[in-house]
Amino acid sequence: MAETAPTVTGDWLPPESPLDMPVQDLRDGGLARRHLASTPRGMAWRRATVLGGAALLTLVATYQIWWVLRGDGIDMLEGVLLALFVALFAWIALSFVSTVAGFILVVGGYPNRLDIQDEGPLPVLSTRTALLMPTYNEDPHRLLAGLQAIHESVAATGQLAQFDFFVLSDTTRMQVAQEEAQAFRELRARLGERLFYRRRTQNTERKAGNIADWVRRFGGAYPQMLILDADSLMTGDTIVRLASAMERHQDVALIQTLPMIVNGRTLFARMQQFAGRVYGPVLAYGVAWWHGAESNYWGHNAIIRTAAFAAHAGLPELRGGKPFAGTVLSHDFVEAALLRRGGWALHMVPGLGGSYEEGPPSLSDMLVRDRRWCQGNLQHGAVLPTRGLHWISRMHLLIGIGHYFTAPMWAMLMLIGLAIPLQQAGFSLHQVHLDGFTPSTYWRGGSPERFLWVFYFTMGVLLAPKVMGCLATMLQPATRRLCGGALRIALGAVLETGLAALMAPVTMYVQSRGVAEVLAGKDSGWETQRRDDGSVPLSSLVRRYGGLGVFGALVGTLAYFVSPALAAWMSPVVLGMVLAIPVNVLTASPAIGQRLRQWGLLRIPEEIDPPPVLARAIELRTQRAPGIPSAGASSTMAVTGGL
Numbered sequence: 001m002a003e004t005a006p007t008v009t010g011d012w013l014p015p016e017s018p019l020d021m022p023v024q025d026l027r028d029g030g031l032a033r034r035h036l037a038s039t040p041r042g043m044a045w046r047r048a049t050v051l052g053g054a055a056l057l058t059l060v061a062t063y064q065i066w067w068v069l070r071g072d073g074i075d076m077l078e079g080v081l082l083a084l085f086v087a088l089f090a091w092i093a094l095s096f097v098s099t100v101a102g103f104i105l106v107v108g109g110y111p112n113r114l115d116i117q118d119e120g121p122l123p124v125l126s127t128r129t130a131l132l133m134p135t136y137n138e139d140p141h142r143l144l145a146g147l148q149a150i151h152e153s154v155a156a157t158g159q160l161a162q163f164d165f166f167v168l169s170d171t172t173r174m175q176v177a178q179e180e181a182q183a184f185r186e187l188r189a190r191l192g193e194r195l196f197y198r199r200r201t202q203n204t205e206r207k208a209g210n211i212a213d214w215v216r217r218f219g220g221a222y223p224q225m226l227i228l229d230a231d232s233l234m235t236g237d238t239i240v241r242l243a244s245a246m247e248r249h250q251d252v253a254l255i256q257t258l259p260m261i262v263n264g265r266t267l268f269a270r271m272q273q274f275a276g277r278v279y280g281p282v283l284a285y286g287v288a289w290w291h292g293a294e295s296n297y298w299g300h301n302a303i304i305r306t307a308a309f310a311a312h313a314g315l316p317e318l319r320g321g322k323p324f325a326g327t328v329l330s331h332d333f334v335e336a337a338l339l340r341r342g343g344w345a346l347h348m349v350p351g352l353g354g355s356y357e358e359g360p361p362s363l364s365d366m367l368v369r370d371r372r373w374c375q376g377n378l379q380h381g382a383v384l385p386t387r388g389l390h391w392i393s394r395m396h397l398l399i400g401i402g403h404y405f406t407a408p409m410w411a412m413l414m415l416i417g418l419a420i421p422l423q424q425a426g427f428s429l430h431q432v433h434l435d436g437f438t439p440s441t442y443w444r445g446g447s448p449e450r451f452l453w454v455f456y457f458t459m460g461v462l463l464a465p466k467v468m469g470c471l472a473t474m475l476q477p478a479t480r481r482l483c484g485g486a487l488r489i490a491l492g493a494v495l496e497t498g499l500a501a502l503m504a505p506v507t508m509y510v511q512s513r514g515v516a517e518v519l520a521g522k523d524s525g526w527e528t529q530r531r532d533d534g535s536v537p538l539s540s541l542v543r544r545y546g547g548l549g550v551f552g553a554l555v556g557t558l559a560y561f562v563s564p565a566l567a568a569w570m571s572p573v574v575l576g577m578v579l580a581i582p583v584n585v586l587t588a589s590p591a592i593g594q595r596l597r598q599w600g601l602l603r604i605p606e607e608i609d610p611p612p613v614l615a616r617a618i619e620l621r622t623q624r625a626p627g628i629p630s631a632g633a634s635s636t637m638a639v640t641g642g643l
Contacts, residue, residue, distance in 0.1 A: 017220035032343025102286025123244035145620035153236035169199035208331035229300035238354030253308035253344030257355035279469035284350035293345035294392035299332035312342030330376025337393035362588035407511035482605035505576030545580040552577025
């Protein structure tokens with residue numbers, strides 16, 4: 001068993017109930033059980049339908065683009081373009097086919113898996129569950145306001161005696177730690193003795209080590225543990241139903257909910273929560289349908305069988321060169337894969353409501369977090385060869401890795417798609433101006449109908465999941481009304497898609513740079529996330545995106561000198577780069593976000609009819625005296641000021 005990090009215990013911990021959690025060997029082992037009792041029927045057919053459908057669409061599109069390229073034979077540059085197109089189209093085709101399945105299930109009223117009822121009488125529990133809320137330099141008042149709201153919601157079910165609440169602190173800043181302890185002392189005085197607090201003095205293995213330390217010290221007393229994030233909110237009803245499902249299904253080790261993003265104030269945050277609320281369910285239902293008992297784990301808002309986790313999810317230090325070696329950063333995917341290897345089922349129940357989280361307030365905040373995820377997901381390359389993993393678990397790891405390689409691949413596809421026509425048109429330093437030149441003219445030259453067909457087909461496959469999400473939302477009368485009606489849903493989708501397209505070049509640049517940095521050995525660090533304020537000093541934005549804006553302006557100018565038509569053709573990408581700083585400022589604005597809310601755009605049901613747990617958390621967070629920032633808030637501002 002790995003050595004447990006020292007902790008600061010205080011007087012706020014229950015008696016220890018140790019549970020052995022051995023570190024797993026990735027080079028030895030086998031899949032314990034191929035068939036599980038809770039596996040839905042027809043999984044082979046479902047997976048063949050989704051993967052086969054994606055492969056068929058990719059084959060059709062590949063044939064068409066091959067026909068366009070084949071005229072004078074396919075040279076090396078065209079071969080690279082074709083390979084990139086196949087990989088990227090297969091990526092979006094898989095999402096498209098999954099979403100089609102999800103759309104059918106949402107519109108058809110498909111019941112939740114594991115017989116979990118979203119409403120009706122609550123089951124009576126017979127086992128104890130621990131709710132674990134890890135924290136790392138978070139605003140203590142904000143954190144514990146959310147925990148109090150959850151505690152009160154669980155108490156309202158009448159089954160509070162079956163639950164204990166743990167704050168697992170990895171806080172490193174002494175001022176935040178002192179405020180954290182004082183805030184917890186006050187919370188415990190208000191709510192009673194079912195709340196516990198533990199702070200580690202060494203952050204061994206980061207969040208995964210924080211949870212593992214709790215399992216090894218206290219896990220023996222709790223058959224289930226429900227993992228929360230610092231910004232998580234869950235209703236008592238949902239928590240009780242999840243615990244009951246774990247009691248009834250003895251082969252299940254993990255049940256993952258679909259948390260809805262809420263509390264967005266800035267324009268960017270409201271975009272994220274609208275996209276999650278409108279597009280998210282159809283995609284989640286689709287992947288849950290064909291993932292079956294091999295679903296994935298997202299690290300929070302999920303309930304886990306403690307003994308199974310202890311027996312199979314002890315993470316080793318990865319070998320190799322940095323930054324791949326060392327602590328597993330994106331631990332959740334790996335823990336899910338190891339649980340399935342150990343013979344346990346993992347399920348996602350996207351239709352179960354009452355699960356919430358908060359999104360980043362700005363594009364810059366999202367990209368800071370995304371940089372850490374980039375390193376964690378690329379690190380999974382060292383986990384892929386693990387012996388005994390289920391092939392769906394390997395797919396989860398591959399999809400996580402592929403998500404970050406798609407950014408540089410899209411960039412390469414666009415550059416090669418521009419370079420080939422320029423080369424054929426005779427562009428050189430001696431022949432810069434090409435009157436009337438656009439790449440589309442070249443690509444349409446061989447077979448205009450096929451080229452246009454490929455373009456429209458690709459755009460249709462890319463955008464169809466958003467259209468299906470909007471339609472599914474509109475077909476649910478209550479949800480449609482709370483989202484502002486069909487017209488506002490459609491306008492919100494157009495606005496979100498347009499802004500996302502404008503931000504896409506920035507995201508592509510940052511993700512591509514992140515991949516290069518990871519491959520070069522640069523570590524991402526472990527920074528505190530911001531929860532509310534999306535503002536970033538202009539100096540930080542200039543340092544972060546100024547070079548990209550200048551580069552975009554130079555590219556646009558050069559394109560204009562080559563041909564005004566080429567500049568117009570490249571304008572979507574050029575504008576995204578040139579406007580990187582203004583777009584960051586505008587989308588991080590709470591004022592613009594609130595104005596759109598007043599107009600009913602990017603609206604979600606939780607804004608109009610907030611669940612009691614959400615309303616209570618907001619009420620508790622506003623009770624801090626005006627003008628008195630917490631240590632957590634001030635330290636977070638200091639960290640992110642130097643993005």
